[in-house]
Amino acid sequence: MPIYFFWGNDEFRLKKAVVMLRSSTLDSDWASFNYDRIDPDAANGPMQALNQAMTTPFGFGKRFIWLADTSLGQRCPEEIMTEMARTLPLVPETSVLLFTSANKPDGRLKSTKLLKTHAEFREFATLAPWQTDQIVDQVKRAAQEMNLRLKPQAADLLAEAVGADTRRLYNEIEKLSLYWSDDQGAPKTEPLPPEIVSQLVTVSTQTSFQLSEALIAGTVDQALSLATDLLANNEPALRVVATLVGQFRRWLWVSVLEAEGERDVNAIAKAAEINNPKRVYFLQKQVRGCAPAQLQRALELMLELEYSLKRGAPETITLQTKMIEIASCF
Template sequence: MPIHVYWGEDDFAIEKEVSLLRDRYLDPLWASFNYTVLSSDDTNAPIQALNLVMTPPFGAGGRLVWLPNSTICQQCPESLLSELERTLPVVASNSHLLLTSSNKPDERLKSTKLLKKFAEFREFSLTPPWKTEILIQSAKQAAQTVGVKLTVRGVEMLVEAVGNDTRLLYNELEKLRLYAEGNAKPLDTDVIAQLVKNTTQSSLKLAEAIRTGDTVRALIMLTDLMNANEPPLRIVATLIGQFRTWLWVKLMMDSGERNVQAIAKAAEIANFNRVYILQKDVKSISAKQLIACLPLLLDLEVSLKQGNSETSILQTKVIELCQVCQGK
């Protein structure tokens, strides 16, 4: 299909796919003439994109027009819808229009329904940080792609460090590849501990401070993370993942389940030996308290995505979370 709609929060994965589209459809000698990226700030960009995609490519190869941060599948005025109806059915097979957005397309809109007839839709969502088995599998595939060999424990440590940040994963793998150049032996935890900065581990320590209700320690750790330029949304993702895992373990324990492998499967924990540590973590906190923390964390995530003051909202929510864990 000559029309492509990519959506999701994994912007790095989308950028990689865009590179593949460029390699697939453009002739390198004519790419500067046939590849156009339009500014999302320009209100006329959607019309320009439709006009460009109808222009035959120069020289050899095809044409690729990219409209990033597109809102066509979230809101579409009648004038633009009319242009879409007129243009989409007649786009040539060697001209490609790419629409990307972090937001999920609204299936109710006429524009989305129209695009469904002519476009390839692909989702690029981030894997939830608590789905460790999927993250480990993705890290193995990425390591193979980059060309670096890691031990099983090495892969697990790398995932613990980078979480679900795809861009950071590839950056760290590239660093490890350069380090291991000429060495056929898989890299183990000792090397990864030296080369890969584990800010996720610091976020997990923040989660522990919140769980114990230690407000002062939690705020100091939060300040350290912010001073280290750790992205606030990544901090929140780690907190949500950890509190969700604690809740699953606590609920399974309260239900009378004692099989650690069954608990690990329910909580999506890749290494079932972690269950013993998690069981000790949740002994002094109730399921009711853990459940009460999740809406606060989700509200924090929404507030950050809406552009509210990062430091202020993080500090406020950390204090609220500590109070919940204190039983207040």
């Protein structure tokens, strides 16, 4: 299938996939003639991409057309929709047409339905911090891709250190690979032990989940310190807020259901949208001594914080002020 639609907010992984697809498509000697990247601000960008896709490549290899950061998955003018319906079924095997977007395509749109008929969709969404099993799997896949064997404990430690940051993950694996090689530069056959990860990789213990625990414990100083460290580590304030809202929403569900006498962990997990019912026990332990009203008030303050940040309020002072107010609820 010569048509692809890559979407997701993991920019590093998405661009890495674009480079791999481009490399497998183009002949290196003819790449400058057969590669077109069309940015979102280009006049009639989608029309240009569709026209180029129908053009015979020069020399050897195929033609590669990349419509970057497209909004066709969110809105599509009628004239472009008409042209896509006419052109997409006819794109020759000598062309590869790639659409990319940070946003998830709206499945209700005619344009998305049309694209799904003719294109291969791939998702590159950033994993949530609580998806620890998936983060470990991501570490193992990246290590395997770069021919680095890891002991299970080393993979766990590396996952803890980098979290869902795929750019840092590949940088750290590259560093570990250089260290864990023989005199000829070939990777060692024995798995890399966790001690090496501890020596070479800085483990950042400041996470949004630790911030949520500091807030529910009412420890203002710790909450302020963690919030400051998260911003210093280039963690976007809105992403911090999104994690806090998700965690406090789960706590609120658990607290409310417990107050109503619900004891079935599967029922609680379903209501709180918790994939693993075993997590319910730990959430119950964390909210012990907290009233639902306290958690509800904390969520209200977080929504106020999100609103302020989206309106352009200064990140540091806005986040710190709300952390004090939220921690004071407990």
